[in-house]
Amino acid sequence: MNSKSKELADLFLAGDEKQALQLVQTYLENHTKDELYQLVLTPAMYWIGELWEKNIITVADEHLATAICDFVVSVTEVRRPALNSHKKKVMVLGPEGEDHYIGLKMVSSLFKENGWEVQYLGPNLPLDAAIDSANRWQPEVIALSAALAYRLPILKEYAVAFRALDFKPTIILGGRAVSLANWPASEPEGTIIVKELDQLKKWIQTGKEPDNDFSISI
Ligand code: B12
Structure with a gap:
């Protein structure tokens, strides 16, 4: 350290x-x-x-x-008033059972700094409530985080449910559990696995997806 x-x-x-x-x-x-x-x-x-x-x-x-x-x-965190109504939207949350949220706040902050409109819904959000909110707000991106390895299956469940929505948001998965996972696999379409914030920043600014040595099998 x-x-x-x-x-x-x-x-x-x-x-x-x-x-x-x-x-x-x-x-x-x-x-x-x-x-x-x-x-x-x-x-x-x-x-x-x-x-x-x-x-x-x-x-x-x-x-x-x-x-x-x-x-x-x-x-x-930057808290700018909305300058235009055409900002891209991202919803940020942790799945049910997940209590760790500092990483989620950092992710929200980074999106805000780059001009996105952010709905930070916090950790431990039940799937039906998250789906309801997503349908109402229709964000381009939904970012999810998990700190504990045994949370990966529920992360997958959320990612699959969000991808099934009519407006097909891009799903970004991150957090300690995600960055420590080490199973070679290809990512499903529309889902991006991000190990660190600099990769997220690059994706926000250039659209370039992380070129990780490994990714998780979801
Ligand atoms: C604070 C803390 C808690 C707090 C959380 C409060 C809060 N407001 O978040 C409380 C007390 C609630 C808690 C509870 C538990 N915790 Co805890 N906790 C921590 C601790 C010390 C810090 C977490 C943290 O804030 N880290 C800092 C953030 C910034 O790091 P991060 O989340 O990884 O985020 C970074 C990246 O991963 C990334 N990122 C994160 N999310 C996302 C999302 C996207 C989309 C992207 C792109 C990137 C991204 O961005 C961040 C920037 O670098 C960690 C130690 C650790 N190594 O993290 C243990 C730790 C994670 N907890 C641990 C454990 C065991 C638990 C409990 C099971 C303990 C218990 N017996 O009850 C419970 C589980 C609670 C639950 N149901 O989720 C263990 C996990 C061990 C393991 N084997 O996986 C750890 C590692 C501690 C340890 N060394 O033992 N915890």
């Missing part, structure tokens, strides 16, 4: 939101938001996960750290 992430993780664990925000804002003077998210905040939270797993910190420490990370991501 790099020293910035370590420093930030310590500030998260100390509950020091002021210093944490300052560090992040200083970093953003010379770096992009996806660099901040992918290279600093994500390793800091993964480190906190390791400390938690080893019982070096408590679940309360982890909750405090997550709350401050959440705050920092929210503050760095």
Whole structure:
């Protein structure tokens, strides 16, 4: 882990939101938001996960750290008013049972920064509610995230259900579980598997799909 992430993780664990925000804002003077998210905040939270797993910190420490990370991501998000009514639309959510949502917030932030209209529906959204919302709003893209490997089957279920909608949204799958999965396979039509935020940024800006060494079989 790099020293910035370590420093930030310590500030998260100390509950020091002021210093944490300052560090992040200083970093953003010379770096992009996806660099901040992918290279600093994500390793800091993964480190906190390791400390938690080893019982070096408590679940309360982890909750405090997550709350401050959440705050920092929210503050760095661009919240521009809609400039035109022809923005592309993306719906961002986690499937039922999935509680991890910091990655989803980062994905929302990246789409917003690139001029998309975003509906962030959060984690743990039942499929019927998600389908209903998608039918009403008709987004071009639906982005889904899963942190735990055993969530991959439900991710597939959601992806298949969304692709069956009349307006055929593009489905983007990401998250820790997705990036760790390692089964050679081809992606079904209309579904893009994204390992990291820089790949997402490239796709948003150029339409170029990630050229991963592997992808998940869904
Ligand atoms: C905070 C946390 C929690 C919080 C989540 C709160 C919240 N608001 O999100 C709480 C306490 C709820 C929680 C619960 C659990 N957690 Co938890 N959690 C974490 C922790 C420490 C950080 C998660 C995080 O925010 N990471 C930072 C984000 C930014 O990373 P990310 O999600 O991977 O996102 C990045 C990319 O994947 C990508 N991305 C993410 N989504 C998407 C989507 C798209 C479309 C794209 C393109 C990209 C993308 O973008 C991000 C940028 O880099 C992790 C540690 C870890 N390694 O992540 C453990 C961790 C994921 N949890 C773990 C576990 C075990 C659990 C529980 C099962 C614990 C329990 N016994 O109850 C439950 C399961 C809850 C559930 N039903 O989902 C384990 C999983 C281990 C495993 N074998 O898979 C981890 C790894 C901790 C550990 N080391 O043991 N957790």
